[in-house]
Amino acid sequence: MKKLLLAAALPLLATSASLPAQNPAQVAQLRDAALTDQVAWDITEGLTTEVGARMAGTPAEARARAWAVAKLRALGFANVRVETFDMPVWVRGEERVELLAPFPQKLVVTALGNSGATPARGIEAQVIGFESIQALEAASDASVRGKIVFVSHNMSRTQDGSSYGDFGGARRQGPSIASRKGAAGIVIRSIGTDYHRNPHTGGQNWAQGVRPIPAGALSLPDAEQLQRILKRGLPVTMRLTLTPRNIGIRQSGNVIAEVPGTNPNAGVVVAACHLDSWDLATGAFDDAAGCGIVAAAAKRVGEAGRPLRTIRVIWFGAEEVGLFGGIAYRDRHRDEKHAVIAESDFGADRVWRFQSNVSTAAQPVVDRIAHALAPLGIVKGATDEASGSDISVLTAIGFPTLELSQDGTRYFDYHHTPDDTLDKVDPAQLQQNVAAWTAMLAIAANAPVEFGPVPTRAGQ
């Protein structure tokens, strides 16, 4: 089937020989030149150093937007602008765990997003431990009521990051389950894979009608310490202090910049990342690097000659705390013609796979992209699945989507922890990302086919 499609597509592709950055040799040249890129590093270094942590809806995120506008203009992008939106803001307070019995000691905790608050003096309760949220679900309400629930899991590293989906339920559903059962609070084993005393925060939303309770994450060494103590079989008493606050509605915004195309009717190609970070770190992996990668690649394609389609770089706001930026963009731009969308939001390690979810007619273009990526050690993955974080709300309404999958083996060592800092970024792998994005954008922005409609599939 692939061969047939390739053969059918050849005449179409041949017509594009005069377009810039469309000829395979030109794409290869652009791709290889990007292996010495400095722009992505400059953006990653600049944003993490000159702004630092930039939690959505805070003054730090506003400084990040100002920084972004200035940077994108300086890089030569057109139509640089901020599209603002309002959102509810939750901010971290004090966070402490102290075991009072049987072995008095402090553990390291951080609040999960939207955690309820304890009084300033904390709450004291017996701890009941569960190996998984399934075990918590199965427990009687009576056994949990009034206690502080501890939920563990056995997440491992995966190259594609899929274990985050499998095990992240402890964070995403655990607090609501615990609250429903009458727990006084919950602490989970961080959704992460590193053994450092840096707990992993992250978003969670209370299920409908559920009362917010204090909800935190212990670092892995602390979670295993608590497990060892629970295994002794003596009653374990914890004082949990988490004093986050909901501070009401604040402004956030998406920063948008463009490489204008020659044909306004051809639809825009979106190259996205998110500008906000959690508050615990400077968000180098998550997601300053992504912003560096997509901007550097778009700039390179634009400098090679005006593309057929406009490339729209979007640095989304407020991703971490609930995709508010993606939703605001969708609501504002859903009727605008989008050719194809993609996002970089999985760190800065090498791209190892290319996936797509586009029209049947565009499969030859998918193959051309795959062929252009192969020298970077990138394999072709699914052609019926592609995703991104902010753009997931666009993929969900049928927007054709491309994906460059980054190696996630060490991503969950740093994800949402204080450790997500510039030193974790490997400049050579960052350059490989820019090269991959440059090749993909060059082909996608100039391809003389439509990427949509995405075929409707059974079960979707």
Added chain:
Amino acid sequence: MKKLLLAAALPLLATSASLPAQNPAQVAQLRDAALTDQVAWDITEGLTTEVGARMAGTPAEARARAWAVAKLRALGFANVRVETFDMPVWVRGEERVELLAPFPQKLVVTALGNSGATPARGIEAQVIGFESIQALEAASDASVRGKIVFVSHNMSRTQDGSSYGDFGGARRQGPSIASRKGAAGIVIRSIGTDYHRNPHTGGQNWAQGVRPIPAGALSLPDAEQLQRILKRGLPVTMRLTLTPRNIGIRQSGNVIAEVPGTNPNAGVVVAACHLDSWDLATGAFDDAAGCGIVAAAAKRVGEAGRPLRTIRVIWFGAEEVGLFGGIAYRDRHRDEKHAVIAESDFGADRVWRFQSNVSTAAQPVVDRIAHALAPLGIVKGATDEASGSDISVLTAIGFPTLELSQDGTRYFDYHHTPDDTLDKVDPAQLQQNVAAWTAMLAIAANAPVEFGPVPTRAGQ
């Protein structure tokens, strides 16, 4: 020379064939059996789990002593006792660094031992950065006065840990130099080799007549962030908040346990570690593992048959904050006959080297020990140098000393940070330590020669 000594010693060694654990085959058997040891792990796991952090002079260290006495008795040691002593106690308070300009953001800091305190609201001052304490020394007082000094360094990993000596001056002397020059405070790049947001605390003493100032350490990612910001060339303003307190004189103590020897006149063999830890972590590497290793090895030698000499296991108190336990022991026991002393206080990674500083007459015994250690992959190092932390005050007054050097390559990733937790201990490497100590103690406790006097050397 070595061969001559060996020949001379042979008759002496031959007389010992009837002593337990002295025959090379018996030593080899004891050594190899120790490669499946569980006692060292049990002690390391138990002390770090059931006591946790145990800062000298605090109730936690007192709980550690009670735990230690019960454990050592349960293991069958004789003469288990605590020798108490008094010491001044400094305790940590709040610790925060906030950059106010040019790029507002928080950095992660921890106070160094004996740090002076800021007011509760912190101090605000301009930051002046130096690449080394040599550069700080060379600066004019006028350039430093009233500022917060930042001192960096370029410590690397070393197997023998010698870089700690070379670069630790930033912590040990930096604060006094900064105070002498009129600085308002000092933050150093942590004396460590890891890139996690866990700063390294550690002891430092104010030079004679120097006024204590607030003195902290930034994690490496934070130190490099500050360096990047300083390199921008704009004035950098910091709010530094450190509120530690000196709480006066408190009690600490050394826990002592023995394997009684057959000859009370033969002198004791000391196998030491330290029981206290810094307050930031459970002190698995530093030094619960050391206590596990020496106790497990002494127990094994004792169970093989009563040795010639008494093996005295000492779990020193108050090492981290100034060797108070070692000094108290020296003052109390200096006139007692000690055959030879050794300490394990460099983590739990494999022993790679054996060093000694003993009499010329004991060189054949040194060779026997080296021979017994060789199958564990341990090389023979210096015969005129051996050391340990607490026991350094005994080595300094001429006590014969043996040393099993542990691999320090990753030791300064965890040293004095919140990351020094049980998960860092590799059970197999811990067992190799026990095997090495078992062989060394078996030979040393039964050797029919005197380990002293240590030859006086030029320059010492």
